[in-house]
Amino acid sequence: xxxxxxxxxxxxxxxxxxxxxxxxxxxxxxxxxxxxxxxxxxxxxxxxxxxxxxxxxxxxxxxxxxxxxxxxxxxxxxxxxxxxxxxxxxxxxxxxxxxxxxxxxxxxxxxxxxxxxxxxxxxxxxxxxxxxxxxxxxxxxxxxxxxxxxxxxxxxxxxxxxxxxxxxxxxxxxxxxxxxxxxxxxxxxxxxxxxxxxxxxxxxxxxxxxxxxxxxxxxxxxxxxxxxxxxxxxxxxxxxxxxxxxxxxxxxxxxxxxxxxxxxxxxxxxxxxxxxxxxxxxxxxxxxxxxxxxxxxxxxxxxxxxxxxxxxxxxxxxxxxxxxxxxxxxxxxxxxxxxxxxxxxxxxxxxxxxxxxxxxxxxxxxxxxxxxxxxxxxxxxxxxxxxxxxxxxxxxxxxxxxxxxxxxxxxxxxxxxxxxxxxxxxxxxxxxxxxxxxxxxxxxxxxxxxxxxxxxxxxxxxxxxxxxxxxxxxxxxxxxxxxxxxxxxxxxxxxxxxxxxxxxxxxxxxxxxxxxxxxxxxxxxxxxxxxxxxxxxxxxxxxxxxxxxxxxxxxxxxxxxxxxxxxxxxxxxxxxxxxxxxxxxxxxxxxx
Numbered sequence: 189x190x191x192x193x194x195x196x197x198x199x200x201x202x203x204x205x206x207x208x209x210x211x212x213x214x215x216x217x218x219x220x221x222x223x224x225x226x227x228x229x230x231x232x233x234x235x236x237x238x239x240x241x242x243x244x245x246x247x248x249x250x251x252x253x254x255x256x257x258x259x260x261x262x263x264x265x266x267x268x269x270x271x272x273x274x275x276x277x278x279x280x281x282x283x284x285x286x287x288x289x290x291x292x293x294x295x296x297x298x299x300x301x302x303x304x305x306x307x308x309x310x311x312x313x314x315x316x317x318x319x320x321x322x323x324x325x326x327x328x329x330x331x332x333x334x335x336x337x338x339x340x341x342x343x344x345x346x347x348x349x350x351x352x353x354x355x356x357x358x359x360x361x362x363x364x365x366x367x368x369x370x371x372x373x374x375x376x377x378x379x380x381x382x383x384x385x386x387x388x389x390x391x392x393x394x395x396x397x398x399x400x401x402x403x404x405x406x407x408x409x410x411x412x413x414x415x416x417x418x419x420x421x422x423x424x425x426x427x428x429x430x431x432x433x434x435x436x437x438x439x440x441x442x443x444x445x446x447x448x449x450x451x452x453x454x455x456x457x458x459x460x461x462x463x464x465x466x467x468x469x470x471x472x473x474x475x476x477x478x479x480x481x482x483x484x485x486x487x488x489x490x491x492x493x494x495x496x497x498x499x500x501x502x503x504x505x506x507x508x509x510x511x512x513x514x515x516x517x518x519x520x521x522x523x524x525x526x527x528x529x530x531x532x533x534x535x536x537x538x539x540x541x542x543x544x545x546x547x548x549x550x551x552x553x554x555x556x557x558x559x560x561x562x563x564x565x566x567x568x569x570x571x572x573x574x575x576x577x578x579x580x581x582x583x584x585x586x587x588x589x590x591x592x593x594x595x596x597x598x599x600x601x602x603x604x605x606x607x608x609x610x611x612x613x614x615x616x617x618x619x620x621x622x623x624x625x626x627x628x629x630x631x632x633x634x635x636x637x638x639x640x641x642x643x644x645x646x647x648x649x650x651x652x653x654x655x656x657x658x659x660x661x662x663x664x665x666x667x668x669x670x671x672x673x674x675x676x677x678x679x680x681x682x683x684x685x686x687x688x689x690x691x692x693x694x695x696x697x698x699x700x701x702x703x704x705x706x707x708x709x710x711x712x713x714x715x716x717x718x719x720x721x722x723x724x725x726x727x728x729x730x731x732x733x734x735x736x737x738x739x740x741x742x743x744x745x746x747x748x749x750x751x752x753x754x755x756x757x758x759x760x761x762x763x764x765x766x767x768x769x770x771x772x773x774x775x776x777x778x779x780x
Contacts (some may be wrong), residue, residue, distance in 0.1 A: 208503035212496060220492035227488075232474065236445055239458050242400050243470040246408060247460040249396050253300070253388075254464060257365055258344050260294060260301070261386050265369060268306055268384065284314045291316035300392040302362050305354055307334070308382030321356040328354060337366035337383040346464055348416040349390050349423075361390035363418065393419050403476035413465025415439040438469055447474075513541040517548060529556040586616075588676065592646030608645050611638045625746070626665040628774060629696065629705075633657060636671045636694065643679050650690065651683040657696035661703050665772040667742055673735035674707040674753075674765045682711025682763060702751075703769050710762040719757040736765070743769060 267290050271283050291304040295316040305315040311325050322328065331353065336345040347364040365386045397408040397419055410418035415435060417423060425431040434448045438457055445458050458470040516533060523531045529552055533545040589612050596604045615638040633655060640653050675692065683690040696705045723740050740753040747770055757763040 208507060209500055212499040212503060216492050216496045216499065219495075220488045224488040235472065236456065236458065239402055239406075239456075239470050239472050240445065240460075242402065243408065243458050243460050243468055246396060246400055246470075247462055247468045250393065250410070250466065250468060251462050251464070253392065253396070254346065254365075254462070257301070257386060257388055260298070261344065261365055261367055261384060264291065264294065264304060264306075264386070265367060265384050268382070269369065284312070287314045288316060288318070292318075300389045302352065302360055302387040302389050303354070303385075304387075305385040306382055307385070312382070315354075317355075321358075323354060323356055333364040333366040333385055334383050337368045337385075340366075340368065342368050342370045344464070346412070346466070348412040348414070348418045349393070352387055354385075354387075360387075362387035363390055363393060364388070390419075397421075400470075402470055402472050405476055406470065406472045408468065408470050409433070411435065411439060411467040411469065418466060433471075438467060513537070513545065517541070517545055520548070524552060524555075529559065588680075589615075589642055589646075592642065595646070604645050608642050611642045611645075614638045615642065625668060626772065627668050628663050629657065629666050629703075630662045632666050632668070632671055633662075633694075635669065636675055639672050639675060640692070643676070647679065647683060650686070651679065651692055652689065653692040653694070655694045657694070657705075658698065661696055661698060661771075663774050664703060665774065666703075666705075666769060667746060670739050670743065670767060671705065671707065673739050674767070677735060677765075678707055678709040678711065678763065682709035685712050698771065701771065703767075703771055705767040705769075706764055707767075708762065708764045713757045713759050713761045713763050716756075716758060719755040719763065722755055723753060739767075743767065 268287055271287050287306065291306075291314070294304060295301050303316055305313065307313045307325075307328055309329075313320075313322055313325065313328065315322075328334065332350075333345065333347050336347065339345075345366045347366070349361055349363050352358065352360045352362045352364075365388060367384050369382045369384070393410070397410070398421070400408055402408070407421045409420040412418050417426060417435075420426055420433075422431050426433065434446075434455075434457065437446065437448060438459055441457075441459055443460050445456060447454060447456050454474050456472040456474060458472065460468045462468065513536065520531050520533050531552070532549050535542050535545050535549075589608070593605055593608055593612070596608065615635060637655065644651065644653070671694065675694070678692050683692070691710050693708045694706070695708070696703065698704075722736055736753060743752045751768050751770065754766045754768070755763065756766070
């Protein structure tokens with residue numbers, strides 16, 4: 189799993205291209221190796237068949253050569269038998285001369301025969317030479333060729349290659365063919381004995397083997413019927429143990445092709461057995477049988493690499509074609525992330541990606557409809573909340589004002605009642621008129637002027653007030669009835685608790701690109717933590733924060749969370765309430 193995770197890429201295009209590359213690489217590698225192996229095996233098989241044919245041809249040539257020599261030997265034996273029948277004794281000079289002349293004629297006509305010698309048990313030795321210098325008789329009859337002929341009892345005996353040791357100071361490499369005179373050959377009524385020796389020219393066999401080429405390192409060698417080496421191109425190295433052959437394995441094997449040797453010294457032996465028992469062996473080297481092995485490897489590698497490059501190119505193009513619609517879909521998704529719900533994917537196919545694109549388009553359409561529905565609902569909710577908050581302010585203020593009028597009427601202060609009622613009429617006309625939600629700050633100031641007048645009468649001049657507004661912001665817009673609850677709170681919780689006359693100040697300025705309106709009183713104030721928590725209480729809890737909560741929620745809902753109320757207060761230092769609203773001019777409101 190850990191290894192697999194290494195090859196998990198973030199891009200699906202990379203994953204597909206990598207998967208295709210691995211599959212193609214493995215396939216190409218398998219095909220290239222298989223192709224090379226099959227080609228190499230085919231070439232090796234053809235080479236072995238060709239080698240077998242060559243060895244068979246050498247075998248045939250040697251058998252033909254030996255067969256010819258056997259015919260010559262048979263003719264010589266026939267001539268010897270005939271000479272014996274015509275003579276009283278084979279040892280007579282005339283008979284020996286006649287046989288020797290016949291031998292010379294054969295040797296003269298055949299370059300592949302080194303010498304012909306006849307020797308019998310009576311000490312007669314006849315050869316093709318006129319004045320031969322033979323070795324002692326006892327040494328001659330003790331040689332292997334003589335013994336083998338005796339043991340063969342009339343059959344042809346063929347020796348391995350050896351140095352001729354019949355003549356003095358004459359040492360030639362030969363292959364000896366010896367044969368005992370056949371039964372029935374008689375001299376003076378008695379069975380004649382004797383062995384005919386024909387020494388074959390070793391170079392003839394050497395030439396037959398050397399003219400066959402089995403690659404640069406391949407060669408042919410011959411074993412006799414006893415497993416002795418007749419011919420080998422490195423015969424001296426074999427005898428000196430500088431080179432080895434699997435002679436025992438070859439000698440015990442039938443005609444076949446066998447492979448022996450170590451990994452770096454492999455040899456393939458192709459074996460054929462002659463009718464007279466010799467084994468003609470062709471030695472081939474596997475790396476040479478595939479004569480163009482390096483070229484085949486290079487060719488296989490080149491074609492494999494070419495096929496791999498072409499296949500990888502197609503895989504990249506195919507993966508790009510496959511992932512291109514997905515990338516387009518991903519790009520459209522990023523546009524949706526930025527809030528663009530009008531984007532749509534162009535459907536170019538009917539496959540799974542096309543179905544996915546179609547589903548995406550439908551999903552975005554539904555999301556846009558739902559968002560529009562939510563926005564409409566939120567707008568309706570905002571308007572409803574604004575109206576509900578404003579409706580909460582009106583009865584709250586009206587209750588306090590009417591309470592003051594009742595109090596003054598009970599006290600018989602008719603003029604004050606008339607003055608307060610007139611101010612209340614102006615106040616209500618401003619607050620409940622069916623105008624825009626936004627009004628100029630100047631209109632709001634008239635409203636609080638009437639309100640402060642009413643409250644000052646009610647509290648029997650318990651406080652004084654001033655209104656100081658920067659003329660630059662007089663025509664800027666503000667929500668209707670937002671200052672009144674703040675002044676009401678300052679009077680009720682600040683002035684009412686004082687034993688002496690209090691003071692309320694209303695100011696307005698532009699600060700850092702926004703409008704700040706402040707209502708300040710010199711009442712008893714409160715703990716800073718308590719002032720901070722005034723807006724955290726729910727309006728449903730009632731108490732002095734209800735009007736402040738309503739005002740803050742109206743401003744926040746209308747202008748945004750960056751605007752609203754803030755409080756600054758300390759015990760015995762009074763309280764300051766700040767309203768922060770954006771700068772909106774009358775023209776903007778009319779334009780809307």
